[in-house]
Amino acid sequence: MPSKKPTSSRHARHPEKRAAHSQAKAPARAKNATQRTAAGRSVGTTRGAGQRYVIGVDLGGTNIVVGAMPLDGTREYGVRTEPTHSELGADSVVERIGRMIDEVIATTGTETGAARRDFIGVGIGAPGPLDRAQGIVIVTPNLGWRDFPLRDRVSARVKLPATLDNDANCATVGEWWRGAAAGGRNVVGMTIGTGIGGGLILEGQLYHGSSDVAGEVGHTTIDPTGRRCKCGNYGCLEAYASGPAIAQRATEALAGGEASLLRELIQDDMSRMTARIVYDAATLGDPLAVEVVRETARFLGTGVANLLNIFNPDVVVLAGGVAAAGDALFEPLRAEVRRRAFRPAVEACRIVGGTLAGTAGVVGAVATFMLQTLGGIGPHHHE
Ligand SMILES: [Zn+2]
Numbered sequence: 001m002p003s004k005k006p007t008s009s010r011h012a013r014h015p016e017k018r019a020a021h022s023q024a025k026a027p028a029r030a031k032n033a034t035q036r037t038a039a040g041r042s043v044g045t046t047r048g049a050g051q052r053y054v055i056g057v058d059l060g061g062t063n064i065v066v067g068a069m070p071l072d073g074t075r076e077y078g079v080r081t082e083p084t085h086s087e088l089g090a091d092s093v094v095e096r097i098g099r100m101i102d103e104v105i106a107t108t109g110t111e112t113g114a115a116r117r118d119f120i121g122v123g124i125g126a127p128g129p130l131d132r133a134q135g136i137v138i139v140t141p142n143l144g145w146r147d148f149p150l151r152d153r154v155s156a157r158v159k160l161p162a163t164l165d166n167d168a169n170c171a172t173v174g175e176w177w178r179g180a181a182a183g184g185r186n187v188v189g190m191t192i193g194t195g196i197g198g199g200l201i202l203e204g205q206l207y208h209g210s211s212d213v214a215g216e217v218g219h220t221t222i223d224p225t226g227r228r229c230k231c232g233n234y235g236c237l238e239a240y241a242s243g244p245a246i247a248q249r250a251t252e253a254l255a256g257g258e259a260s261l262l263r264e265l266i267q268d269d270m271s272r273m274t275a276r277i278v279y280d281a282a283t284l285g286d287p288l289a290v291e292v293v294r295e296t297a298r299f300l301g302t303g304v305a306n307l308l309n310i311f312n313p314d315v316v317v318l319a320g321g322v323a324a325a326g327d328a329l330f331e332p333l334r335a336e337v338r339r340r341a342f343r344p345a346v347e348a349c350r351i352v353g354g355t356l357a358g359t360a361g362v363v364g365a366v367a368t369f370m371l372q373t374l375g376g377i378g379p380h381h382h383e
Helices: 007-013 015-023 028-044 090-112 150-158 167-178 243-255 261-265 275-283 287-311 321-325 327-340 343-348 357-373
Strands: 053-059 063-070 077-083 119-126 136-140 145-148 162-166 187-192 196-202 315-320 350-353
Touching: 053 090, 053 167, 053 357, 063 090, 063 357, 077 090, 077 357, 090 119, 090 150, 119 150, 119 167, 119 357, 136 150, 145 150, 150 162, 162 167, 162 357, 167 187, 167 196, 167 315, 167 357, 187 287, 243 261, 243 275, 243 287, 261 275, 261 287, 275 287, 275 321, 275 327, 287 315, 287 321, 287 327, 287 343, 315 321, 321 327, 327 350
Parallel strands: 053 119, 119 162, 187 315, 315 350
Antiparallel strands: 053 063, 063 077, 136 145, 187 196
16 A cells, blocks of 8 residues: 655645635635535536546445545535445445445446446445454444454445545545645544544544544543443543434433423424434524533533644534534534633634535545545546
């Protein structure tokens, strides 16, 4: 495997990209959207002209998302989502991934004129812990797998080379390559959904650690004697600020008998409570929901402040459903970070929501395939 090239070299060789990235600094959402649209238009002029494509697979406990991108990452083709149905077994999941890849290749071909030989490989993002070198998923509580050779099984099914990386690493790389963390050199990504995953980009390189565990920010302890976490530890950030944890804290707060719009939204059925409903109620000004969101911001802010003092990143990007909470979450979160972290670390860092919505994992899976097989991300690496 070739060594990874620092991204600065791609910036150096693509001055226009660097300009786009540095412009994207402060209000990341709006400017990045413009940047992506502009890039998407420019690829239209080179449609089908010798372009090569990589397929990204984002395998989650609930859904599988698959899409294709050209090597220059300008846009996504054929993106589709299907339920994982892990209860049907690993063989069934592999077959479904294979069929979705076939469909993505067909759709992309229709749109661009690309032939099957123009697809050079498949990047797979899956929940960890996993062994990247062997392409094996070691354990996934959500899928019920143990030591499953996912990479080689998918590769054999679609007859293309494949790579495997952690799903949260993929989402972080996706936001770094094409989303809210574009232009960052030291990036901490957090994906907040059923759990809290994380990824680290240090000095322009995705950091895996000594056994592919690096970046598990959801399982850093914020309360030594706190709530029990699914991982077995007590007081993990995930046990307070994941989607289900947010819903649970809202449910507990309601049990106190306080009046709240939340009761109406869940029709008095506590099992209907979700983080999204809490965000919606907070946006409508419901005091109990606002307090749950503020509390969430304090927990996340505490976790992010730790990360600022350890890694001194220039971007922290929070992806997943949490981005929908908007300023009601992000403003108190940033305030909490300011209270806790060293000032030069706070001043160097922007804390932003992800902008790729449901596709960060797919975009990042494409990028990690390129990192693992081509040595970098950018159109020049295959020249
Ligand atoms: Zn944990």
